[in-house]
Structure formats: structure tokens, C-alpha cells
Amino acid sequence: MPKLWDETIDAHRRAVQDTVLETTVALVTEHGLASVTMSQIAKEAGIGRATLYKYFPDVQSILMAWHERHVAAHLGQLAQARDRAREPSAQLEAILRGYARITYKRPQDGEIAAFVHQGQQVVQAQQQLRDLVRDAIADAAAQGAVRGDVSPGELADYCLHALSAAGRLSSEQAVHRLVDVTLSGLQPSR
């Protein structure tokens, strides 16, 4: 098959998956995980039940795929924010502000959050996020913009835990202040 045709099929598959993911999240949010069936999802997504089963074995796996896509998108956003800045200290700040904003906007409660956060892929995503932050800290520390008396890995854990406070804040301004305070903790000792 010519390459163009492959791409058309890929795009089609991707569009079907997108529809299935969004439909499932909407249904589970409205009716609860226990009462949503594969038949309902197929009907709402406008595809056949057999087609749906070609993509996903069950409702749980659809939620996991939806979450995986979200997490990958967030990590991509953070890497992009980093790449738009030039200096290591600005790159680090861009990552931390981006992460705090994502944490601020992310639903903390609810059945879907509880379900997807128990998966092994969350552990992997956390590890990727930690690596991203740790490497940015190491680069900034090499330039003397971040304290050198604590390892980049420990500082990354400090940052990610401190910024998780953003999940309970009530304004974007408060999120900015939290990032400012967290960044102060990274400064070289006076």
C-alpha cells in the first residue's frame, strides 16, 4: 500500500480512538464506572460493538488509555515549555510553573482519578516527570543557579511534593506564589 493510504488509516484509527476515549470519560463521569457498558460506549461513539472490541477489551482499559494519553500530553507540554526557554534556570522555572498549573487544573477527586491513579503506568509517568525536573535542576546547578549542597534528585522530589500543594489552591495567583516559594528553596545558600 502506498504510504499515504497507511497514514489515512492511522488517522482514521486515531480519530475512532479519540471518540471512544472522550465518550467513555463523559459516560463514566455521568453514570459511574460500575454502570457503563461497552455496548453503551459503542452506541454513543457511533461505532459497532465488534469494532469497539477490536480497540479495547473493556471499559477499564479505555480509561487507562485516556489517562495515558493525558499524561503523555502533559509531559510533552512540560518539555516544550522547557525548550522555549534558553537559560537552564529559566528552563527549570518553565517546567515547575507548567507542572504547578497542570496540578492546579487537574481534578483531584472523583472515581476516574481514583481509578487511573492506581495503575502501574502512573508510577512510570511519575518517574519520567521526576527525571525531567531532576535533569533541569542538574543543568541549573552546573551554572550555579541552583544550590549544590543537595543532590538534583532530592531537590526534584522536594519540588514535586511542594508543588502538589497547587491541587488545593483557589487561584492562579496563589499557584504563582507557590512556585516562587518553591524556587526560593532551590537558591544557592547565601
Next chain:
Amino acid sequence: MPKLWDETIDAHRRAVQDTVLETTVALVTEHGLASVTMSQIAKEAGIGRATLYKYFPDVQSILMAWHERHVAAHLGQLAQARDRAREPSAQLEAILRGYARITYKRPQDGEIAAFVHQGQQVVQAQQQLRDLVRDAIADAAAQGAVRGDVSPGELADYCLHALSAAGRLSSEQAVHRLVDVTLSGLQPSR
């Protein structure tokens, strides 16, 4: 009844409760929450089943009482650590070092932790802890030892989230470094 007799009864009740709490935690840790019965607990604690039911209606309520006592003891420890220091900045540091140490030593996983942390009393204990830290921050800020551009409440949330990283650290030294970094974030802007 004379007061002394009341005190003797109180001390006896307290001793029985202590035994029941510790016995239950040991049994649940060994056999799992689902398979421990009130009869087993009574037998292991060396008291009658009827007596046990005078104190607690079920295994869950025993675990909750055990946790409540632990949390109260921790809050008491932190208040004592604060009161041993004189200057507001030293009091704040004593509270934060104490909290980080408790978090470091506390079992993070396991069935008992998961069970007791879903209770409403945990929310109240978190609130008391937050108040303790917030008040210490406000006192230190009034003396210029802590930044004044962010409210004590927001700074308290920052501290408690940052220090929760202690739960995954592997040495006391790392815990000290985490507290140092967190305290740096509280310093007045240069």
C-alpha cells in the same frame, strides 16, 4: 466515690484499651483486616468478649481509636518541640523537623494505613497540624524571620506538602536536607 478510686478505674480502663489497641494492630498486621474477629482480639488481649464490646463495637473502630491516639501523640510531640525552643524562628524549625521525622518513620503503605487514612478524623488532624504550622509561621513572619509576601496559610501548605517527600527518603540526613531546603523557601526575599 473518692477521687482516688475514680482515677484507679480510669487508669484500669486506659490499660485495657491500650492492650486492645496494640493487640488489634498486631493481629491485623499479621492476618489482614478481613480475617480478624472481635473474639480473637478478646482472647489475645486476655479479656472477655462482652468486656471488649463495652469498649468498641467492631474491629474498624479499634483501628480508628488506635490511629486517633497516634495522631494526638504526634501533635503533642510537635507542640512540645515548639515549646522547648524560644525564638519564633527556632520554634517553627522545631515543628518542621519534628513533622519531617514523623513522616519519615511512618509506614506509608499497608492495609492499616490505607484504612485509617480514609476517616474524617484524619481531615481534622490535618487541619490541626496546618494550624500549628501556620501560627508558628505567622509568629516568625511578625519578627521578619519569614517572608511576608505570601500568607502564613499558603506557606504552611507549602511546608507540609514539601515535607511529605520525607516519606520516601532513605536516611535521616536526607530528611535534614529536605527540611533545610524547605526552610530556605520561607526566607524573606533578598
